[in-house]
Amino acid sequence: MNSNTILYIVLAISAISYVFSQALDYINLKAQRKDIPDEIASFYDKEKYLKSLDYHKEQTRFSFLTSAFSFAISFSMLLFGGFGWIDAMLRPYFDNEISLALGFFAVIIIGSDILTLPFQWHATFGIEEKYGFNKTTIKTFMTDKLKGYLLGGLIGGALLALLIFSINRIGPNFWIWFGVLAAVFILFVNMFYTTLLLPLFNKLTPLGKGELKTAIEAYAKKVNFPLDNIFIMDGSKRSKKANAFFSGIGKKKKIVLFDTLIENHTTEELVAVLAHEVGHFKKKHIVWSYVLSVVQIFFMLFVLSLMVFNQNMSLALGGQVQAIHLNLVVFMILFSPISGITGMFTSMYSRKNEFEADAYAKETFGGTALANALKKLSVDSLSNLYPHPTYVFFHYSHPPLLKRLEAIRP
Numbered sequence: 001m002n003s004n005t006i007l008y009i010v011l012a013i014s015a016i017s018y019v020f021s022q023a024l025d026y027i028n029l030k031a032q033r034k035d036i037p038d039e040i041a042s043f044y045d046k047e048k049y050l051k052s053l054d055y056h057k058e059q060t061r062f063s064f065l066t067s068a069f070s071f072a073i074s075f076s077m078l079l080f081g082g083f084g085w086i087d088a089m090l091r092p093y094f095d096n097e098i099s100l101a102l103g104f105f106a107v108i109i110i111g112s113d114i115l116t117l118p119f120q121w122h123a124t125f126g127i128e129e130k131y132g133f134n135k136t137t138i139k140t141f142m143t144d145k146l147k148g149y150l151l152g153g154l155i156g157g158a159l160l161a162l163l164i165f166s167i168n169r170i171g172p173n174f175w176i177w178f179g180v181l182a183a184v185f186i187l188f189v190n191m192f193y194t195t196l197l198l199p200l201f202n203k204l205t206p207l208g209k210g211e212l213k214t215a216i217e218a219y220a221k222k223v224n225f226p227l228d229n230i231f232i233m234d235g236s237k238r239s240k241k242a243n244a245f246f247s248g249i250g251k252k253k254k255i256v257l258f259d260t261l262i263e264n265h266t267t268e269e270l271v272a273v274l275a276h277e278v279g280h281f282k283k284k285h286i287v288w289s290y291v292l293s294v295v296q297i298f299f300m301l302f303v304l305s306l307m308v309f310n311q312n313m314s315l316a317l318g319g320q321v322q323a324i325h326l327n328l329v330v331f332m333i334l335f336s337p338i339s340g341i342t343g344m345f346t347s348m349y350s351r352k353n354e355f356e357a358d359a360y361a362k363e364t365f366g367g368t369a370l371a372n373a374l375k376k377l378s379v380d381s382l383s384n385l386y387p388h389p390t391y392v393f394f395h396y397s398h399p400p401l402l403k404r405l406e407a408i409r410p
Contacts, residue, residue: 001312002312003312003313003315003316004316006312006313006316006330007078007316007317009334010078010316010330010333010334011075011078011079013333013334013336013337014071014074014075014078014333015075017336017337017340018067018071018075021067022064022067024388024390024391024394024395025060025063025064025067025391027388027390027391028060028384028387028388028391029056029057029060029061030388031386031387031388031391032053032056032057032384032386033385033386034050034053036049039402039405040385040402043375043376043379044375044378044379044385048379048382049385051131051382052382052383052384052385054131055127055131055382056382056384058127058130059127062119062122062123062127065119066116066119066123069115069116069119070112070116073112073115078317078333080318081317081318082318083108083317083318083319083326083329084314084317084318084319084320084326085318086104086107086108087100087104087317087318087319087320087323087325087326088319088320090103090104090107097164097168097323097324097325098161098164098165100323100325101160101161101164101323101324101325101328102157102160102161104325105156105160105325106153106157109152110149113145121141124136124141125138125141128239131382132240133239133240133241133381134238134239134240135236135237135238135239135240136237136238136239140237140238144201147200147201151197151200159182159185162178162181163178164324164325166178166181167308167324168324172305172309173305174301174305175298175301175302175304175305176298178301179294179297179298179301182294182297182301183294183297186290186293186294186297187290190247190286190290191247193247194231194247194254194256195254198233198256202233202234202235202237203233203234203237204231204232204233204256205231205232205233205234206229206230206231206232207230207231207232207257211267212262212267212270213230215267215268215270215271216230216255216270216271216274219271219274219275219278219364219365220278222364223275223278223282223364225253225278225281225282226253227253227255228253228254229254229255230254230255230257231254231255231256231257232256232257232258232259232262233256233257233258233259234259235258235259235260235261236258236259236260236263239260240260240380241258241260241380241381242258242260242261242264242265242377242380242381243258243261244256244257244258244261244270244273244274244277245277246274246277246278246281253281255274255277257270261273264376264380265373265376266369266372268366268369269369269370269372269373269376270373271365271369272361272365272366272369272370272372272373273361273370273373275360275361275364275365275370276357276358276360276361276370277357278360278361278364279356279357279358279359279360279361279364280353280357282360283353283356283357283360285353285356285357289349289350289353292346292349296342296346299342300335300339303331303335303338304328304331304335307327307330307331307334308324308327308328308331309322309327310322310327313326313327313330313331314326314327314330316330317329317330344393344394346397347393347394347395347396347397348393350397350398351396351397351398351399354397354398354399354404355399355404355407358370358404358407358408359407359408362408367408367409367410370408371405371408371409374401374404374405374408375401375405378401383401384400385400385401385402386400386402387400
């Protein structure tokens with residue numbers, strides 16, 4: 001396959017993916033309903049419900065703008081050889097392929113982030129502020145940016161360097177060895193995310209003695225859940241939206257509660273939310289999700305091994321010589337339809353897991369408390385109660401609220 005054919009395929013995939021994504025957003029926007037059925041009116045007053053419609057309408061319309069801008073930039077870069085031009089500009093300043101690749105992706109990622117910074121700013125300090133969610137200060141916004149660059153440079157840069165080193169040193173079989181490395185890395189992150197990574201962005205405070213801690217410990221003991229510690233995270237530092245999760249692999253688990261979650265929910269509702277998270281552990285969803293992610297990584301790396309040495313892929317982007325980093329850009333686009341299909345099945349699997357975790361919480365603690373918690377979370381976050389089924393099928397990792405309430409109902 002010559003370079004021109006590869007370029008045409010890449011451009012076609014990019015355009016089709018963009019149009020398909022925008023079409024999904026459009027039909028989801030049109031699926032909004034202004035009428036409030038009795039089952040919704042019981043926990044969602046009309047004024048706030050209409051506010052949620054405005055929130056999603058404004059978010060979607062803004063995403064049309066940001067997506068169009070991003071697509072125009074990336075499509076132009078592909079069509080006019082922008083990636084090859086950046087490669088040619090950087091080559092005189094680097095003496096080896098690893099450092100050149102790191103510099104190349106640093107320019108692409110930072111440049112893209114700077115170009116979209118006005119959109120990010122408006123999303124945070126415009127839309128989220130307007131609807132009462134934003135708690136991020138300008139200082140926090142900029143600090144998060146700098147930390148993100150630093151962390152991405154250290155971790156992402158190290159992984160990229162190891163990938164290119166593996167490709168050059170091992171050859172076509174690199175996918176086996178790097179796949180093992182990636183699997184170990186993901187396992188490490190799962191084990192130490194709360195200990196090492198999360199504190200870089202948020203403050204974690206052990207939950208003090210009281211009614212909530214006693215109730216959580218009693219439930220954990222009842223279901224034989226290996227609880228190590230309970231932390232409160234300052235989620236209100238950035239947003240009023242709430243969440244809860246547990247982390248860790250092995251005998252000891254850490255539970256993390258957003259402070260915004262504690263502020264708006266009763267002790268019974270909080271335990272029900274945690275019962276749902278425990279359900280994921282008991283049903284081995286965490287383990288199987290990890291296994292599936294590793295399988296996907298090995299498959300992706302295997303496909304990459306079939307393409308990464310193809311010089312025409314680099315030429316398709318306007319490169320003058322074969323370059324692994326240029327081939328990686330082409331690969332990510334060519335692989336995107338496959339990743340879209342695997343992502344679709346992953347979302348289906350995730351929604352099934354959510355139903356099972358809800359059922360576990362209902363069985364071991366109580367469906368009413370969980371339903372009340374889900375309703376409050378939905379109202380407080382102005383969630384979309386009537387997403388289009390096709391949009392749900394492709395994008396939702398969790399079932400829509402009404403489907404979850406229907407399954408919980410006695």
